Amino acid sequence: MFVYRITIANEGRRTVQLMRRHWHIWDSLATTRQVEGPGVVGETSVLARANGSPTAASVI
Helix, strand or coil, rough: CCCEEEEEEEEECCCECCCCEEEEEEECCEEEEEEEEEEECCCCEEECCEEEEEEEEECC
């Protein structure tokens, strides 16, 4: 199991919506895997200008 925390900030002039993600994840053994899909933790957050949205999740 692992836990991660990310912060996503919109520093632009317009409201935006997070539709997809594409991450490269390295573990302690330098094994790499790619994760992609809709939203983050199933959420497609709408971010107003200069808004940070912390998200936490765990995977078993």
